[in-house]
Amino acid sequence: MTVLKVDNIVVDFATRRGNARVLDHVNLEVNEGEILGIVGESGCGKSMTALSIMGLVPSPPGNLTSGSIYLEGRDLVGLSKDEMREIRGNEIGMIFQEPMSSLNPVFTVGEQIAESVRLHENASQRAAWERAVEMLRAVGIPEAEVRAKSYPHQLSGGMRQRVMIAIALACNPRVLIADEPTTALDTTVQAQIFDLLEELQKSRGTAIVLITHDMGAVAQLADRVAVMYAGRIVETGTVEQVLTMPRHPYTEGLIACVPHLQPDPPEKREPLLEIPGVVPSLTELGDGCAFAPRCNRALATCTGRQPVLKTEGNGHATACWAVEAELENV
Amino acid sequence: MLLWTVIRRLIYSVILVVAVLVLNFLLIHLAPGDPADVIAGEMGGATEEVLASIRKAYGLDQPLYVQLWVYLKAAAGGDLGQSFFYNAPVIDLILDRVGATLLLVFTALGFAIVVGTTLGVIASRKPTGIVSNLVTVISVIGYSAPIFWTGIMLIIVFASLIPLFPISNMYDVTKSVGPFGYALDVAHHLVLPAFTLGIVYLAQYSRLTRASMLEVLGSDYIRTARAKGVSERKVYGRHALRNAVLPIITIAGLQFGGIVSGAVLVETVFNWPGLGTLAFDSILARDYPTILGILFFSAVIVIVANLITDLLYRVADPRIRMAK
Ligand SMILES: Nc1ncnc2c1ncn2[C@@H]1O[C@H](COP(=O)(O)OP(=O)(O)OP(=O)(O)O)[C@@H](O)[C@H]1O
Numbered sequence: 307m308t309v310l311k312v313d314n315i316v317v318d319f320a321t322r323r324g325n326a327r328v329l330d331h332v333n334l335e336v337n338e339g340e341i342l343g344i345v346g347e348s349g350c351g352k353s354m355t356a357l358s359i360m361g362l363v364p365s366p367p368g369n370l371t372s373g374s375i376y377l378e379g380r381d382l383v384g385l386s387k388d389e390m391r392e393i394r395g396n397e398i399g400m401i402f403q404e405p406m407s408s409l410n411p412v413f414t415v416g417e418q419i420a421e422s423v424r425l426h427e428n429a430s431q432r433a434a435w436e437r438a439v440e441m442l443r444a445v446g447i448p449e450a451e452v453r454a455k456s457y458p459h460q461l462s463g464g465m466r467q468r469v470m471i472a473i474a475l476a477c478n479p480r481v482l483i484a485d486e487p488t489t490a491l492d493t494t495v496q497a498q499i500f501d502l503l504e505e506l507q508k509s510r511g512t513a514i515v516l517i518t519h520d521m522g523a524v525a526q527l528a529d530r531v532a533v534m535y536a537g538r539i540v541e542t543g544t545v546e547q548v549l550t551m552p553r554h555p556y557t558e559g560l561i562a563c564v565p566h567l568q569p570d571p572p573e574k575r576e577p578l579l580e581i582p583g584v585v586p587s588l589t590e591l592g593d594g595c596a597f598a599p600r601c602n603r604a605l606a607t608c609t610g611r612q613p614v615l616k617t618e619g620n621g622h623a624t625a626c627w628a629v630e631a632e633l634e635n636v
Numbered sequence: 637m638l639l640w641t642v643i644r645r646l647i648y649s650v651i652l653v654v655a656v657l658v659l660n661f662l663l664i665h666l667a668p669g670d671p672a673d674v675i676a677g678e679m680g681g682a683t684e685e686v687l688a689s690i691r692k693a694y695g696l697d698q699p700l701y702v703q704l705w706v707y708l709k710a711a712a713g714g715d716l717g718q719s720f721f722y723n724a725p726v727i728d729l730i731l732d733r734v735g736a737t738l739l740l741v742f743t744a745l746g747f748a749i750v751v752g753t754t755l756g757v758i759a760s761r762k763p764t765g766i767v768s769n770l771v772t773v774i775s776v777i778g779y780s781a782p783i784f785w786t787g788i789m790l791i792i793v794f795a796s797l798i799p800l801f802p803i804s805n806m807y808d809v810t811k812s813v814g815p816f817g818y819a820l821d822v823a824h825h826l827v828l829p830a831f832t833l834g835i836v837y838l839a840q841y842s843r844l845t846r847a848s849m850l851e852v853l854g855s856d857y858i859r860t861a862r863a864k865g866v867s868e869r870k871v872y873g874r875h876a877l878r879n880a881v882l883p884i885i886t887i888a889g890l891q892f893g894g895i896v897s898g899a900v901l902v903e904t905v906f907n908w909p910g911l912g913t914l915a916f917d918s919i920l921a922r923d924y925p926t927i928l929g930i931l932f933f934s935a936v937i938v939i940v941a942n943l944i945t946d947l948l949y950r951v952a953d954p955r956i957r958m959a960k
C-alpha cells in the first residue's frame with residue numbers, strides 16, 4: 307500500500323538571476339514498510355524534495371507552485387499551518403545531515419525528545435520523559451536514563467544522530483525522511499547508523515525515504531531508488547533494476563564512481579571515476595535534457611526537448627531519449 | 637563544580653575590591669588641594685596652627701602608606717571614615733542612599749531588558765517590517781541622545797506640557813500615605829528617571845536581540861524544532877530566544893558599570909536621592925572620605941553584578957556550566 311505519494315510537484319525559487327525551478331514535476335511513491343533511496347549529485351533537489359514533503363520549503367523565496375503530496379491518501383498541499391504542524395514530527399519524522407548542530411544546545415536530549423511526544427500526544431510530563439528514555443534505549447544509546455539528562459555538546463556526532471532518530475521516531479511516524487543522515491560522520495559510525503535505520507525499519511515498519519550520496523548504502527538498505535538530476539527524477543526502479551541494469555547515462559556514471567558496485571569490477575585498481583562537467587545552473591535550464599551537455603550518448607533531440615519518464619512495464623522507468631530509442635530498436 | 641566557581645570568583649572579587657580601594661585612595665591623594673583646608677573651611681578659621689592640629693586629629697600628618705593602612709584596616713571593619721561635609725560616618729551616608737540608586741538602576745535595567753528583547757524578537761519576525769524599522773530608529777536615538785539631554789527634554793515636556801509624572805525627588809511627603817501609598821508614590825517618581833536611564837540600553841538590547849535572533853533562527857536546531865511540529869510562537873519564544881538571550885546577558889553584565897555611572901547623571905538631573913547626588917555634592921564640597929566611600933561602594937556593586945552575570949550565564953548556557 308502506498309503511504310506517501312509525491313505527485314508532480316514543482317518548486318520554484320525567486321532568485322536575483324530569475325526564477326529557479328528547483329523541483330520540476332517530481333513524482334515519488336513510498337510503500338508501507340519500504341525504504342526508498344533518493345540519490346543524485348549535490349544541488350539536484352534531494353533536500354528540497356524532503357522539505358516539500360514536510361511543508362518546510364523556505365518561503366519566500368521558495369514556493370510550491372503545483373502538484374500534490376498525499377499521505378495515506380490525504381493531500382498535504384493546502385493544509386493549514388496548524389494541520390501541517392500536527393503532521394510534522396507525528397506522522398512524518400525527519401532527520402538531517404548535520405547532527406552536530408541539529409540539536410538545541412540549551413536543552414537536554416531527553417527534553418528534546420519529550421517535547422515531541424508532548425506536542426503530539428496527550429502525555430504527562432512524566433510519561434513523555436519515560437518515552438524519551440525508552441526511545442534512547444531503542445536507538446542504542448547505553449545508560450539511557452543518564453544520557454537523557456545530557457546536553458548535546460556532551461555527546462559524539464554518532465550519538466547525536468541517534469538522538470535525532472529518537473526524536474523523529476518518538477511519535478511513531480508513518481514515514482521517516484533521512485536526509486543524508488551519515489554524511490557528517492566517520493565511516494564506522496556511518497555503518498552503525500545505517501544498521502540502526504535498517505533495524506528500526508524492520509521492527510517498527512516505518513517507511514523510510516533515505517536521501518544519500520552513498521550508493522553503497524542504497525544497495526544495502528533500499529528497496530527502490532530514485533535518481534535525481536537538476537530537479538528531476540531521471541530514473542527510478544527497484545534497487546536491483548537500477549544498480550545492476552542502469553539505463554540512464556547519468557545513473558551509469560554515478561555507479562561507475564563507486565568501484566565495488568560495478569557489474570564487473572576491473573582487475574586492476576583504477577583511479578576513481580567522476581562524471582565530467584558540472585550541474586547546470588537552475589536558472590539557465592533550456593528546453594532540452596539538463597544532462598545533455600555532460601552526456602556521452604547525447605542525440606540531436608536531447609538538446610531540443612525534455613525527455614519524460616518512460617516505464618518498461620516492470621516499474622523500471624527512465625527519462626532519456628537515447629534509452630528510449632535503444633529500447634524501441636530492440 | 638558550581639560552588640567551586642563561586643568560591644574562586646569570590647576570592648578574585650575580594651582581591652579586586654582591595655585593589656580598587658588602594659587605587660582610589662592613592663588617586664585622591666594625588667589630586668591637588670589639602671583636605672585640612674577643606675575641614676578648616678567648614679570650621680571657619682585657617683591659621684597654620686589650626687591646620688596642624690586638624691592634620692594631627694585626622695591622621696593627615698602620617699606618611700601616606702600609614703594612612704592607607706589605617707584606612708584599609710578600618711574599611712575591613714566596615715568603617716569608611718567620617719565625612720568632613722556632612723559630619724557623619726560615610727558608611728551611614730552611603731547605606732542611606734544606596735537603596736535609591738539600586739532601585740533606579742535595576743528598574744532601568746529591567747525595563748531595558750524586558751522591552752528591548754521583546755521589541756527585538758518582534759522585529760526578528762519581520763526583518764523588514766514596521767517594528768523592525770522602529771527598532772532601528774529607537775536605537776539610533778538611544779545611541780546618540782546623551783542621558784542628560786533626554787532627561788532635560790523629559791523634564792520640559794512633563795513639567796509643563798503634560799504634567800503626568802513628577803520630575804524631581806523620590807517621593808512627596810504629602811502623598812506618601814501608608815506603606816502602599818509610599819510604594820506607589822515612589823513608583824510614580826521613578827518613571828521618568830528610570831525611563832531616561834533605561835532608554836539607552838533598551839536601544840542597544842533591542843538591536844542586539846534582533847541580530848542575535850536572526851542568527852539563531854537560521855540555525856539547524858530551529859529547523860529541527862519546526863520538523864518536530866513546534867508552533868512558530870514556541871520556535872521564537874522557547875527555542876530561539878533561549879539561545880539568542882545569551883549575548884544579551886553578557887552585554888548587560890559588561891555594561892553594568894556604565895549604567896551605574898549613568899545613574900549619577902540621571903540622579904543629578906532628576907534630583908533623585910541616591911549615591912549619584914551624594915557623589916555630586918561630595919565632589920563639589922571636596923569631601924574626600926565620602927567620595928572614596930562612594931567609589932568603593934560602586935566598585936563593589938559592579939563586581940557583585942558581574943559575579944551574578946557570570947552565574948546567570950552558567951545557568952543559561954549548559955556548555956559553559958559543564959566546562960571546568
Ligand atoms: N534559498 C534558495 N534560493 C535559491 N535557490 C536555492 C535556495 N535553497 C536551495 N536552492 C537551490 O535548490 C537546489 C536544490 O537544493 P537541495 O538542497 O535540495 O540540493 P541537495 O540535492 O539536497 O544537495 P546536497 O546533496 O548538497 O544536500 C540547489 O540547486 C540550490 O541551489
Ligand SMILES: [Mg+2]
Nearest residue numbers: 352353354485
Ligand atoms: Mg541536501
